[in-house]
Amino acid sequence: MKNKCFLLMKVQLLGQFRGKEKKRGTVVMMAAYLFVDVMIAAYSFLVAAGLGAMELSYMIPGFALAITSVITLFFTVLKANGVLFAYRDYELLLSFPIKTGTVIASRFLSMYLMNLLFTAVVMLPMGAGYVIWEHPGIGFYPIWLLGMMAAPLLPTTAATVIGALIILFTSRFRHANVLTTVLTIGITSVIMVLSFGLSGMDEGDILVQELNQLGQVMLGAIHRLYPLSVLFERAVISFDMFSFFTFLLLSIGWYLIFLKLVSLKYKSMNTALMSWHARSDYKLGTLKTSSPLMAVCRKEAKRFFGCPMYTTNMGIGLVMMVLFGVALAVMGPEKLEKWVNIPGMSEGITKVLPFMIAMLQCMSCTTCVSLSLEGRNLWILKSLPLDKKTVYQGKILFNLLLTVPAGILVSLLIAVRIPMSAWEVLFLFIIPVVYAVFISVLGMYINIKFPKYDWTSEAAVVKQSASSMAGIFAGMFNALIPLILMLVLQGMFAKIFEVFLVVLEGGLAYFLYRHVIKLDF
Incomplete structure (x- = not known):
């Protein structure tokens, strides 16, 4: 029994960390x-x-x-x-x-x-x-x-x-x-x-x-x-x-x-x-159709919400973001600082809030694993009358629909609760949206370059694959470094830096997207 147990454990660990990845x-x-x-x-x-x-x-x-x-x-x-x-x-x-x-x-x-x-x-x-x-x-x-x-x-x-x-x-x-x-x-x-x-x-x-x-x-x-x-x-x-x-x-x-x-x-x-549960009261109704783009997006939504491993691991960043936004809106910066026991957190928090939201958004990058999760069913996706551009757009669109509304909701909660200037409120909304667009495109690019299709458990893709690690950490550090810099910059320099980042992230997202739609999966 012991030999069988360790043999099965060895096979599972090798399957998670060693496969046909490049x-x-x-x-x-x-x-x-x-x-x-x-x-x-x-x-x-x-x-x-x-x-x-x-x-x-x-x-x-x-x-x-x-x-x-x-x-x-x-x-x-x-x-x-x-x-x-x-x-x-x-x-x-x-x-x-x-x-x-x-x-x-x-x-x-x-x-x-x-x-x-x-x-x-x-x-x-x-x-x-x-x-x-x-x-x-x-x-x-x-x-x-x-x-x-x-x-x-x-x-x-x-x-x-x-x-x-x-x-x-x-x-x-x-x-x-x-x-x-x-x-x-x-x-x-x-x-x-x-x-x-x-x-x-x-x-x-x-x-x-x-x-x-x-x-x-x-x-x-x-x-x-x-x-x-x-x-x-x-x-x-x-x-x-x-x-x-x-x-x-x-x-x-x-x-x-x-x-x-x-x-x-x-x-x-x-x-x-x-098991699959079939309805006993099924009735023939009107056939609903949608564009190929929305069909791919809807397919991604069904996969995301139908797989607990996928949802909990890739959605935890959004959950943390919402909890943080609600706690900040209810308690205010001073009480939240005492509650989480992080001295000095309330000082200058308005400058870094957009990047905190963006960093948590980047933890929920579905595009960095969405292709890999096709697994052995990839041939079905390839056999459909869809061009690769539509497939990429549908997967990117779903990630945007998942992260952008949540980011806007949290930004709205914070803007209502914490006194901020018009400039700070504007970039509280703009920066998370721009970062969401960038990480969605970057995740798609990473998954095309580092796919993993030979998995037996979603954990091997969502938690241990190269594309998952690269996508999540690249997005997090992309927001963490500006967050640290914003703690140092003051006045006009901070405003110029925010404008520079929005232009940079938006430009990178555009040029990377133009490159992604030309790649094959």
């Missing part, structure tokens, strides 16, 4: 992963070093475990449906002489290994910072390493349980995929709100100025955010073996219980989610 696509993907890992590791070490410099190094173990666990929970909720449930080769795997529990374990362990990689990138640098400031004994090292390996188990299992409960509930309805998507996004939004809410502190929480008492307040917030961090903290700081083994037992035991419970309903859950 070699340069794999290089782009690995370079993007390496860049992100280095940035996260550097930031984690700096956080640990900062806590040590403030004589708050005792916070490092609890903080390291809590932050990795919450982020793991957040992102695993987004991908559980599509990796563990409703994946393309489900029927093929179940036809093999393999136990259902082995299939579940192999797919869960593949998610665990991906989450373990992120956990290691965060906890190893933070552990190094703790060693520099505290000089712990030799017993620290096995406790930290074993704790790091166990850390992803509970949040990964909890996220998968959430996915399983969503599927058990939605499988009774006709539009199971759509309802699954809605519930997944809703629960993910709740996790984001609670994470910020529990970590934020009001001024009333800090009654004295002594740094040690401030550390205790912050440590209490960490424990509320992730209660299991108390056990790990005691094990690291006090070498409390009872707390350490309790932490390991809870993490591993929860996984074993999950494996047993899901095995009981695994087949029925996948069957319900992957």
Whole structure:
């Protein structure tokens, strides 16, 4: 059983990261992963070093475990449906002489290994910072390493349980995929709100100025955010073996219980989610027609909203953008600054708001994966009486219809709530629209150059493909760099820079579009 489990896990991981992509696509993907890992590791070490410099190094173990666990929970909720449930080769795997529990374990362990990689990138640098400031004994090292390996188990299992409960509930309805998507996004939004809410502190929480008492307040917030961090903290700081083994037992035991419970309903859950429900009261009506462009756009919409993995991962940027806009409109900059605990956020926020909206929009670039998601059905698209220009236009149009209205809505909420000059209001609307156009065209170009059609799960395209990584990060950094510059520029220089960016992004979008429509897919 163990050999079969690891063999299935190996095949799945190879299918996600190795396929028929061009070699340069794999290089782009690995370079993007390496860049992100280095940035996260550097930031984690700096956080640990900062806590040590403030004589708050005792916070490092609890903080390291809590932050990795919450982020793991957040992102695993987004991908559980599509990796563990409703994946393309489900029927093929179940036809093999393999136990259902082995299939579940192999797919869960593949998610665990991906989450373990992120956990290691965060906890190893933070552990190094703790060693520099505290000089712990030799017993620290096995406790930290074993704790790091166990850390992803509970949040990964909890996220998968959430996915399983969503599927058990939605499988009774006709539009199971759509309802699954809605519930997944809703629960993910709740996790984001609670994470910020529990970590934020009001001024009333800090009654004295002594740094040690401030550390205790912050440590209490960490424990509320992730209660299991108390056990790990005691094990690291006090070498409390009872707390350490309790932490390991809870993490591993929860996984074993999950494996047993899901095995009981695994087949029925996948069957319900992957089945098509026909209407019993079908009546012949009027045949509706539309232009080829709108037909392609409508097809993209059906694929996007009909695939929970696609919707949750590519739509999460828009969800974050709307939540940010609503929070800013309801609370105002000052209260929001206290809530999310980011000092100085309210100062000069009107200058960077357009770029914050644009950056979150760029996280929802569907065009960078829309061609790849055709998969083995690409021949159908090629056989239709459509020219490539119409196909590209339809996919770009859908991304614009998805991102532009959301950006305008958020800009309107902010413009009504926060006092701004006419110039700031104008560019609050213009910049997100221009960036949405640019990232839509850029994503299309990237996906043409780095396609991935030989996938068995949407996760391989949406989360691990070269085109996905290149499209999302290119769009985000395209907005992040101007955002940082706007914090420095003042007065007329800031206005000239905004005009320059609008002209530059619009011009690049136009010339890139003229090039894209000449390419073959």
